[in-house]
Amino acid sequence: MNVQVGDSIPEWVMESVRPERMRTMAAILRDPNPVHWDRRAVAALPFGIGERTINQGPLGLSYILNMLMEWAGPTSVRRIVMRFPQVVLDGDRVIARGTVTAIREENGVRLADCDVSLSREGEAPSLAGTATVALPPE
Amino acid sequence: MAEIQPPAEEIRALVGHEFPGGKYTIAHWENFLLTECTGSEPLPGDLVHPVVLFHMPILGAGTSIGGMFALGQAESDFSIGIESYDWEIERPLHEDLEYTVTGRVTEADRMEGPRRNDRPGVYDRIQFRFELHEPDGGGFAASSTITWTYRRSAS
Numbered sequence: 001m002n003v004q005v006g007d008s009i010p011e012w013v014m015e016s017v018r019p020e021r022m023r024t025m026a027a028i029l030r031d032p033n034p035v036h037w038d039r040r041a042v043a044a045l046p047f048g049i050g051e052r053t054i055n056q057g058p059l060g061l062s063y064i065l066n067m068l069m070e071w072a073g074p075t076s077v078r079r080i081v082m083r084f085p086q087v088v089l090d091g092d093r094v095i096a097r098g099t100v101t102a103i104r105e106e107n108g109v110r111l112a113d114c115d116v117s118l119s120r121e122g123e124a125p126s127l128a129g130t131a132t133v134a135l136p137p138e
Numbered sequence: 139m140a141e142i143q144p145p146a147e148e149i150r151a152l153v154g155h156e157f158p159g160g161k162y163t164i165a166h167w168e169n170f171l172l173t174e175c176t177g178s179e180p181l182p183g184d185l186v187h188p189v190v191l192f193h194m195p196i197l198g199a200g201t202s203i204g205g206m207f208a209l210g211q212a213e214s215d216f217s218i219g220i221e222s223y224d225w226e227i228e229r230p231l232h233e234d235l236e237y238t239v240t241g242r243v244t245e246a247d248r249m250e251g252p253r254r255n256d257r258p259g260v261y262d263r264i265q266f267r268f269e270l271h272e273p274d275g276g277g278f279a280a281s282s283t284i285t286w287t288y289r290r291s292a293s
Contacts, residue, residue, distance in 0.1 A: 014177050021175040028172060029193040032204045033215040045216060057220045058192035062176035065188050074181045075230040077188055084220045129222075 001072065001136045003112055009098035012067030019053050019090040031056065039090075055088040060127045064116045067096040072133045078111065082129035094118050094126065103135075110135045142260050142290045144211045146248035149262045152209065157241040162198030162270075164190055166233050186231040188280075192223070195268030195282045198239030209243075210264045210288045221263065221285040229272065229279045237279060241268040244283070248290075262288040 022036045034041040039051040061082050068077050088094055095118070102113040112133045117125035164186050173180050173187040181187055196203060212218055231237075245265035252258045265285040272279050 021177075024171055025175045028168060028175075030197065030202050030204070031193075032207075033218070035216065041216075056192075057223060058189055059175060061192075061223060062178075062187070062189035066176055066178045069178075069181070074185055077227055079224070079226045080188075081222060081224045083222045 002138060003100055003103060003135055005100055005103060007100045009067060009071045009100070009114065009116075012063055012070060012096040014063050014092075014094050014096075017055050017059075017088055017090050017092045017094065022053050022055060022059065022090065025056050025059055029056070029058075049087070049089060052089040052091060055090070055092070057082075057084050057127075060084070060088045060094070060118050063094065063118055064096045064098070064127065064129075064131070067098060068114070068116070068131055068133050071098075072112070073136055076133045076135070077131065078134055079132040080116070080129065081131075082116075082127055084127055086124065086126040088118070088126050092120055094120055098131065101130075110137075142248075142292055146262075149210070149246050149248055149264070152243045152246040152264060155209070155243040158200030159238070159240045160198055160200045161236050162194050162239050163236045164194060164231065164233050169233050184233040186233055188225065188227060188231070190231060191225045191227070191280055191282045192284075194237075195239055195241060195270060195280075196284075198237060198270070199241030199268050200239075201241065206264075206266065206284075206286070207288075210246075210262060210286070212288050213291060217289040219261070219287040219289065221287055222283075223285075224281075224283040226281045227279075229277070231270075231280060236273045238271045238273070239268060240271075241266060245285075249287070260290045260292075262290065264288065 035054040043051045098114045098116040118127040119125040268282045270279045
């Protein structure tokens with residue numbers, strides 16, 4: 001796999017964040033927070049979001065993982081560090097993006113450090129962070 | 139100035155708190171449903187989607203999301219914010235493998251200032267670190283470091 005610093009990782013798009021997936025996720029996570037499954041509870045908050053549930057942070061993060069795994073393989077992700085400056089809401093169309101910032105070798109494995117993000121088209125990132133990915137042999 | 143509850147000393151004293159620890163095996167159905175939630179096709183073989191690194195360490199360590207809210211004396215579910223998640227994967231995770239899980243509080247302090255999507259104010263910043271090890275004395279597999287904020291209102 002020929003990768004160079006500055007390369008863009010192919011985008012991964014979630015066409016519509018679905019509330020039923022948040023509910024399944026909440027059940028598996030045993031997550032009691034109603035912002036992920038009760039639209040009226042979200043509407044009552046002073047955030048001006050309206051009746052839309054808030055996507056779990058790990059779900060937004062998973063879209064970035066999907067992008068990285070489709071690019072470099074299903075066992076490639078070694079580390080991901082993510083911050084969450086904005087929320088992702090049900091119905092949002094969000095795009096995972098990444099750029100290679102460094103390539104190095106560690107214990108015989110070629111690693112790519114990347115800046116990664118998740119955002120609605122034309123907006124500032126809802127999630128932003130870094131990832132380290134093991135690259136397949138060239 | 140109005141008093142903030144709980145006292146900052148109680149929050150700072152959480153550093154070093156250890157969860158009971160335990161074992162966790164990721165079943166196929168759990169991996170399948172989680173992966174579907176991410177919008178991905180199932181990964182090949184028995185590979186587990188790394189999104190499992192949020193809830194599996196928490197439950198495997200013998201706590202829960204609600205338990206972590208309670209440990210930090212959250213005023214409500216709505217008072218919690220995410221600062222960051224840091225996941226390290228030394229070895230890919232597999233279904234039907236019994237992982238040993240440990241977890242503890244690594245940082246806890248009172249802060250003041252703006253949080254995401256929120257007005258400026260007082261909040262507590264608590265960091266949890268969980269580690270997974272493979273069975274039968276196997277090595278370190280993965281870790282999850284969760285940093286949450288707990289908004290406080292004056293009483």
